[in-house]
Amino acid sequence: MAETIQLEVTRYSPEHDAAPALQRFEVPYRKDWVVLDALNYIKDKLDGSLSYRWSCRMGICGSCGMMVNGEPKLTCATFLSHYAPGAVRVEPLRYFPVVRDLVIEMTDFMVKLQKVKPWIIRKDEKSIADGEYRQTPQQLDVYKQFSMCINCMLCYAACPVYGLDPLFTGPAAIALAQRYNMDSRDEGARERMDILSQHEGIWACTFVGECTKACPKNVDPAGAIQQYKLTAAKEWFKSLLVPWGAK
Amino acid sequence: MAEEAPKKFLEPLFWTLFSAGGVVAALLMPVHIFLFGLALPLGWLQDLSHGRALALIEHPLVRIYLFVFCSLPLFHWAHRFRYTLYDGLQIKHLNEVITVFCYGGAIIGTALAGYVLWSIP
Amino acid sequence: MTRHEAKGATQYTPYHPRWYRTRVSTYWWLWKWYYLKFVLRELSSIFVAYFVVITLLQIHSLGRGPDAYVRFEERMRNPLMIALNAISFLFVLFHTITWFNLAPRAMVAHLGGKRVPDALIACSNYVAWLAISAVVAWFILR
Numbered sequence: 015m016a017e018t019i020q021l022e023v024t025r026y027s028p029e030h031d032a033a034p035a036l037q038r039f040e041v042p043y044r045k046d047w048v049v050l051d052a053l054n055y056i057k058d059k060l061d062g063s064l065s066y067r068w069s070c071r072m073g074i075c076g077s078c079g080m081m082v083n084g085e086p087k088l089t090c091a092t093f094l095s096h097y098a099p100g101a102v103r104v105e106p107l108r109y110f111p112v113v114r115d116l117v118i119e120m121t122d123f124m125v126k127l128q129k130v131k132p133w134i135i136r137k138d139e140k141s142i143a144d145g146e147y148r149q150t151p152q153q154l155d156v157y158k159q160f161s162m163c164i165n166c167m168l169c170y171a172a173c174p175v176y177g178l179d180p181l182f183t184g185p186a187a188i189a190l191a192q193r194y195n196m197d198s199r200d201e202g203a204r205e206r207m208d209i210l211s212q213h214e215g216i217w218a219c220t221f222v223g224e225c226t227k228a229c230p231k232n233v234d235p236a237g238a239i240q241q242y243k244l245t246a247a248k249e250w251f252k253s254l255l256v257p258w259g260a261k
Numbered sequence: 262m263a264e265e266a267p268k269k270f271l272e273p274l275f276w277t278l279f280s281a282g283g284v285v286a287a288l289l290m291p292v293h294i295f296l297f298g299l300a301l302p303l304g305w306l307q308d309l310s311h312g313r314a315l316a317l318i319e320h321p322l323v324r325i326y327l328f329v330f331c332s333l334p335l336f337h338w339a340h341r342f343r344y345t346l347y348d349g350l351q352i353k354h355l356n357e358v359i360t361v362f363c364y365g366g367a368i369i370g371t372a373l374a375g376y377v378l379w380s381i382p
Numbered sequence: 383m384t385r386h387e388a389k390g391a392t393q394y395t396p397y398h399p400r401w402y403r404t405r406v407s408t409y410w411w412l413w414k415w416y417y418l419k420f421v422l423r424e425l426s427s428i429f430v431a432y433f434v435v436i437t438l439l440q441i442h443s444l445g446r447g448p449d450a451y452v453r454f455e456e457r458m459r460n461p462l463m464i465a466l467n468a469i470s471f472l473f474v475l476f477h478t479i480t481w482f483n484l485a486p487r488a489m490v491a492h493l494g495g496k497r498v499p500d501a502l503i504a505c506s507n508y509v510a511w512l513a514i515s516a517v518v519a520w521f522i523l524r
Contacts, residue, residue: 028400084414111401119401155497174417177406178348217272220344221484222420240488243276250273286430287478287507292515294433294474296522297440298467302458306523311448317522318444327441331434338431345424351408370431374438381445 019043019094020101021052023064026112034112036103037061043098049089050078053104053116066116073230076166080116081105086171086228109170109177123167126183129209130191135202147199160193160238162231169225169235181214185225185235188216192238195245203245211246219243275340275364282337289330315381324378331374332367339363426477429470436467482507 018040026034039060041052050068057064068078071090078089083103094102110118140147169185170176176184191210195203210216219239226236300306317323343363347353411417436458443454457463485507486500 026402028402034402108404109406111403113401156492174406174410175348177410178351179353211273217276218344218347220341220348220420220424222417223484224416224420227416234487237487237490240484241490243273244488247273247277247280251277283477283481286427286474287481288511288514289518290430290433290474291471291478291511292518293437294467294471296519298433298436298458299464299471302455302464302467308455309522311444311451314444314451318441327437331438334430334434338427338434341424341427342431345421345427349408349411349421349424351406370434370438374434377438377442377445381441 017043019052019098021049021056022101022103023053023056023116024105024112025064025115026106027063027114034106036105038101043094045095047094049080049082049087049092049094049102049104052094052102053089064116065114074164076164079107079166079168079171081108081171086168088166088168088230091230107167107171109173110167120167122180123165123170123184123187126187127165127190130183130187131202131206131209132187132190132194134194134197134200135205136199137201149198153198156198157193157196160189160196160233160235163190163193163229163233163235164231166230168228168230169233172224172228174222174224175218175220179214179218182218183210183215185219185239186233188219188242189233189235189238192242195242207246207249210242211250216242216246275336278333278336278367279340280337282333282335282340285329286334286337290334293330318381324381328374328378332371335367335370336364339367422473423476423480426473429473430477433467433470433474478511482511 019042021039021041022036023039024034025031025037039052039056041055041060044051048071050071053064053066053068057066066078066080066089068090069075070077073088073091076088079086080089081087081104082089082092083097084105086107089104104116106112106116107118110120110122113119134147163186165186167186173182173185175182188210191206194200195206216239219236221236221240223236226234229235296306301309318327340363343359346359347356352359407413411421440454443450458467482504486498486503489503491498491503
């Protein structure tokens with residue numbers, strides 16, 4: 015006798031619905047299935063109109079972030095067996111506008127990510143003939159943890175400040191800014207500081223710490239933000255005491 | 262419509278005061294509350310007489326210690342409470358009022374601490 | 383997409399009539415245990431400020447003479463005050479523990495090329511706390 019498990023999935027079709035509502039589906043229960051497998055089963059066999067994002071199904075692309083029983087998870091990395099026999103509630107990622115069903119609008123994150131300039135900034139570029147920018151393993155270790163971010167936005171769904179304050183830059187963007195600030199090849203810390211420190215950017219963070227708990231890649235964005243605050247504060251005092259310092 | 266977000270000039274200072282106050286509160290508050298709030302009033306320890314207390318507070322270093330003990334934790338409260346009001350009651354639109362209330366309160370407390378500690382014989 | 387390139391300008395997510403935006407409830411912090419823990423941690427700052435006020439009142443009464451000081455001590459013996467102080471003590475203890483546990487994440491120390499483990503920094507904070515508390519207690523009670 016085949017076992018099944020209940021999935022409660024948010025449905026929202028802006029043409030017909032005023033607000034999202036949960037729809038129940040009965041899905042086969044396999045011990046090795048993840049929530050994404052269940053969603054794919056629904057779309058293949060039960061209701062082809064269900065809309066959601068997914069891609070690599072192995073926890074590296076960051077596409078399939080959703081709320082599973084109220085917690086932000088990658089659906090490709092969350093096993094049904096963890097919730098069995100109870101129902102599994104799948105909702106769109108929290109604190110983002112819902113476009114349709116489980117699909118959220120992520121432009122706000124994209125804009126904030128771009129704003130922090132997540133690329134190597136150099137005052138003068140070396141020519142190809144001069145060779146590569148070399149880096150020791152120790153220099154890599156300083157920022158490596160922050161470079162593991164897959165932009166899945168689970169941290170944004172975990173962060174209450176992001177939900178309450180539209181000006182807050184958010185965990186992943188600040189962690190990525192810190193990743194480049196701490197990269198020995200980068201010379202853009204000053205530029206990023208001006209963007210992040212003097213606006214709502216980082217100061218709205220109150221170190222709730224849920225972003226780090228939600229992160230599937232152990233990036234520890236909360237730690238990155240606190241370290242950035244410390245750096246920004248030091249820079250601020252330096253700029254007060256040494257106003258003629260190099261900008 | 263793009264809006265220029267307001268610049269936050271003093272925020273790094275407020276955060277630094279918050280951190281310093283947090284360290285002072287974490288290290289010193291528990292023992293002070295235990296002694297003066299519980300142990301002494303409940304009679305678990307020998308009473309601290311007025312004369313003895315005055316003698317303790319006579320030394321300028323003790324007064325500086327008490328000034329720091331009173332001032333920095335107030336700034337810690339100010340910053341933390343301000344953001345609790347923003348996030349808890351969602352009244353960020355009142356942020357000028359809240360900012361003045363919180364940091365103003367801390368400044369007044371600091372001034373009072375300075376006055377009280379200065380004017381003791 | 384030139385509006386996204388404006389330097390330093392903050393872009394609110396534009397209003398789109400077909401997107402559904404859930405309003406965050408005022409009681410968001412009650413819906414998850416870890417959010418509640420966070421708000422309690424933040425509220426501990428109120429008890430910190432409260433005891434600073436008590437300390438200031440104590441010092442003030444000290445300066446006004448033995449009678450004022452005795453009256454202050456009487457008020458501190460009031461059961462309501464004791465209860466309030468006991469609650470403050472617990473909250474301040476909560477502040478201390480959460481502060482020391484989180485501090486290593488903000489101050490990353492590197493020793494000889496390797497990162498000092500968080501537990502070591504937290505432990506040294508606790509040790510310093512116990513030592514300083516002992517010194518303060520000794521100074522007051524000797």
